[in-house]
Amino acid sequence: MFLRCTHAAIMALHKIKAYAQKGFRWIFPEPDKAEDGRDQWPSRAAFLLAAMGGCAGQGNLLRYPSVVYNNYGLQWFIPYLLAVFLIAIPALVLEISIGQAYRGGSVIAFNNINGRLKGIGLGPVFVSLIVVQYFTVNLAWIMNYFRNSFTSPLPWENRIEDFYNNDVVANPAPIAGSLTDGGNNVASYTSYPAIGLIGETVGWSAFIWFLIWFSIFRGVGMTGRVVYFTMGLPIITTIIFVGRALSLDNAGAGVKLLWGTWRGDQLASGTVWQTAVGQVFFSTGIGFGYFTSYASYNQKHSNAVMDAVLICGSNVLFENFAAFAIFGVVGFLRRWPQDGERLGAFVVGFLTLPEAVLQMPGANFWAILLFLTLIVLGFSSAFVMLDVVATLLVDSGVKYSRPTIVTALTLVSFLMCLPYCTEFGYYFLDGVDRWINNIVLIFVVFGEVVSATTVYRWTDITGRVGLPAFIVYNLGYFGGLLIGVTVAHGVGSAGPGAGAGFGSFVVCTLVAGFIAKAPASDSFGIMSKVRGQASQLWYLAFYSVSSCLTVDIPS
């Protein structure tokens, strides 16, 4: 009797265990597998949403309105859209198609283009690893706002900037250093007297790291579900916000500032072009490697060009739609842009939105909604970055399972984010963020777009035109860039630099065309010779970027 009882109990336990496992798998699905055994997205929509979630972040909701505020007027869309079509979409197509065709993260993908490009493939992983570490701390500050949104009256009433500096960031001011007169030497270095850890920031960071871990530890099957929430919620709340902002008093005047003004003279200055390229570049999120690693979980023959256009297009739509909310508020607060005054990258968002929230009836509700949106948007960009590193490690064939790798990676990254949680963390974050963005990120993308189109199947070209011509042509290309940039900075004006750079490129191109091996030809005479050399020039300049690349890497 007793035996039978235990037997039944054991059977029941087994059943419960089986159900529990089933339930676990139902909630945390294992990803589907492609023919080659690689994990696969549950659907194309899941991939697109994850990629869009990566590029949609605070860059769209906070940075874009500030940039547009400084360059208000319809003329803004000329440089902006040119940058989208000439830079963002081509680079995006490259990143997506190589991931998809070569079935791997960026290191594997670039190794397939040429063995010497492994470093280029490692660049985006480095960028993502560093950026995700301080990005979570940024989100921890927003969590602080979120927590405070539940107290009434809102604690930042009448002290918006003070609240941000002293309650959220909570860094004592450093003793600023300076340069000597004329800027030739450093007179004194900035010093940071306070170095303690800030408990609340550490706590919220740990919370964000947990969310990140939860979203990616199980692979793209699970991530494919998370993204419906992380992309769906911000879209809904943004629509609500735009509706609310546009119904504010005098909102129309703010919207008219952007959509009903034309300032053609602005286009003559170089700044607006530079700003447009910078904005498009950072808000799209090229150079972080997540498009490549996420596309590697696609079906091999998905339409990469279409995907790139959709991702970029939705990004453009989203940020311009969200701008309506800010400009509605700008009209309501009558905070008109002043001539000659340029506001910093996130200032308009951080000044207008919390201020606008205060003015609305039911301020707490709107504050909660606003900061929830910002957190979800930022967090969906954060976990894709860590996933880039995870993909690299999982692909490299280490012996551990994906959950183990992601767990270890999350713990290490959490430890690495602690310096940003200190009483000098805000300044440390600024220092790292600025140079990672301005130097490594730009360099990595430059490397991606130029190297892939220079060394891809380069032996074909040297076989046809000879090595010397190939070297001279590329010397002209890279030397031209270097000379152009150096001269422009040296004389302090762009014109001579462009002339020098372009001039040396043209000279080298002509020399290369001249010394290129002559193609086999039956006809004689000068004209036929010129034609022959011209066709060799085509190989030098366009072979790597021609049909071969597009045919070999189906996009």
Place this chain on the structure above:
Amino acid sequence: MPVLLRYVSGPVLAIIFSFAFPEFHTLRYDPMMITGFILSILGMVGVLLGFVMPRYYDAFIPAHRRDEGTHLTVLNEPISQLDTLSVVNSDIDGGESGSREKSLSEGVGSGNDLPELRAERLK
């Protein structure tokens, strides 16, 4: 599309890149800026190291996929068609396939005869 990458995106990015250095020069009294700047330069060096010593990064690629970038290529032939060519080659018997291979290598030309590349392919 790739034409844009090399002849539009490339130069534009090079110009934007160049703005970073004068900017750092005006901020070089702040230790945090210096730390970030050094970190960035190290990242850049890491990327460039890959050109010089590519095999140092082989650890990030599973062993069976390391040779994938070293296909034999033929001028103006897409790689997918090369695969079919080599399949055809392996099907035909001795003498004929010898002549096919010769014409293949003629098309490839002198660039592939660099000793270093040949060594990589043999590896």
